[in-house]
Amino acid sequence: MPKRPEKSSIIHACIIKQQLEIEDFEKEISALKKEIYSHNETPSQGDSSAAERTEVLQRYESEVGFLKEELEILQGIDPNSEISQVAPGAVVVTNQRTFFISVSIEQVEVNGQDIFGLSTKAPIFQSLRGKKVGDKFDFNGIHYEIQDVY
Structure with missing residues (x-):
């Protein structure tokens, strides 16, 4: 990784x-x-x-x-907050892409990695909410596995 x-x-x-x-x-x-x-x-x-x-x-x-x-x-997001499950302010690394739970931002590149800003109002957030490392879910026919949350 x-x-x-x-x-x-x-x-x-x-x-x-x-x-x-x-x-x-x-x-x-x-x-x-x-x-x-x-x-x-x-x-x-x-x-x-x-x-x-x-x-x-x-x-x-x-x-x-x-x-x-x-x-x-x-x-208003605290970059030093310790987050172990998907919630606002979390960075969520999956086998498909990396999400930043915050607001809807198409995509930013940070250190060569694509990060997708995801609003808590987005439908996929409902599938992500509360999940932890190792959890899996499907959304729109795509299988996701959570590899890291911070």
């Missing part, structure tokens, strides 16, 4: 990824606001186009709020 990445490194990588995603959305929001509130709109631009942009702006602002809440969750 490869050397397990430190939880602090995993948290750090997830925080950076989350911050970058927030920054990307904030740039889009800024650009949309300039477009919507520009005083140089031409007569050919109809009200429906402005309404659509406003709707997109509201969705983006809502997404940024959600991402910021998830960032706070990440920042």
